[in-house]
Amino acid sequence: MAQASSTLMDPPIEDLLDKVDSKFTLVALSSRRARQINSYYNSLGEGIGVIVPPQVSSVSGKPLSIAFEEIAEGKATYTRPDPDAVAEGEGDPGAVVADMSAEVPADA
Numbered sequence: 001m002a003q004a005s006s007t008l009m010d011p012p013i014e015d016l017l018d019k020v021d022s023k024f025t026l027v028a029l030s031s032r033r034a035r036q037i038n039s040y041y042n043s044l045g046e047g048i049g050v051i052v053p054p055q056v057s058s059v060s061g062k063p064l065s066i067a068f069e070e071i072a073e074g075k076a077t078y079t080r081p082d083p084d085a086v087a088e089g090e091g092d093p094g095a096v097v098a099d100m101s102a103e104v105p106a107d108a
Contacts (some may be wrong), residue, residue, distance in 0.1 A: 009068070010065075011068060011069060011072035015072050016030075017071065018069055018070055019071050019074065020071070020078065025078060026071070028072060028078075029067075029071060029076060029078045029097045030056075030064060031064075031067075033063075033070060033071070033076045034064040034066070034067040035063070036051055036052065036064040037053075037054055037063040037066050037067060038063040039051050040052070040053050040054070041063070041076045047108060052068070055070050055073075055075040055076070056069045056070050056073055056075060068069055069075035
């Protein structure tokens with residue numbers, strides 16, 4: 001029986017792909033969330049409270065690693081645009097929207 005090989009990624013790519021429907025969705029969701037996390041860290045001290053802070057406590061301070069951990073824990077999810085709304089011109093046909101709750105963790 002074949003054993004799963006260890007990867008350098010934590011969480012493993014297999015776990016991340018179980019949370020999304022395709023590799024493209026994983027790339028789009030993680031990159032969008034990583035940009036949001038990076039913007040959050042860049043705006044600290046400026047009083048801008050629009051961006052949702054990281055939803056997990058991570059050993060790594062890298063935005064992409066934090067985004068992957070949020071996806072693995074189910075804190076960063078996505079919604080596809082409604083095909084009917086796109087046909088009526090109300091949405092972006094290529095958009096994958098990252099759904100983040102506006103709740104700020106108690107420790108933030």
